Amino acid sequence: MTIMAWIMSLVFPLCGTLGANGIAPPGNIDFTHLPMQGHSEFMAAPAGFMPTPNVTSPIYNLPPAALFATLQAIAPTLPRTFVLDTVPQSLQAAYVIRTPEANFPDILELQVVSEPDNKSSVIIYSHSIYGASDFGKNREHIAVFLNALNAKVAP
Numbered sequence: 001m002t003i004m005a006w007i008m009s010l011v012f013p014l015c016g017t018l019g020a021n022g023i024a025p026p027g028n029i030d031f032t033h034l035p036m037q038g039h040s041e042f043m044a045a046p047a048g049f050m051p052t053p054n055v056t057s058p059i060y061n062l063p064p065a066a067l068f069a070t071l072q073a074i075a076p077t078l079p080r081t082f083v084l085d086t087v088p089q090s091l092q093a094a095y096v097i098r099t100p101e102a103n104f105p106d107i108l109e110l111q112v113v114s115e116p117d118n119k120s121s122v123i124i125y126s127h128s129i130y131g132a133s134d135f136g137k138n139r140e141h142i143a144v145f146l147n148a149l150n151a152k153v154a155p
Contacts, residue, residue: 005103012130015103020096023129025085029092029109031123040128042138044146046113046121054139057121057146058155064091064120067153068112071122074148081108097126097141105129108141122149 009016045053126138
């Protein structure tokens, strides 16, 4: 842990923890009823999803279970990304992503959804634990996940 993270932990206690430690797993999430705040969050979802996402997720030529397995394999390879929770029966997972300098934790939650013709897509919601501004980090977290996924599976 950096000195900056230690200093920040005096005000923001979770900056002083490692990985996903100290953060409550979200369990099964109803993505249609997220408490959207309008700040410090970003969402990707298939076209027509409500609430309206910030960006549209691609449709992948994979069955939902295969897309979920691919995402679970990708997540631990991403920088400063730690498994927080998995709910395989709902094809859901949650991760903690930490900033390099101050160790601020953001939470990224996802669910793979079925599309026609045995294809699938993904809902990804990233939000900050602390602060009214995320300086674009949650958008960046989703872009990193989607870019890594698109490198493995062409949409």
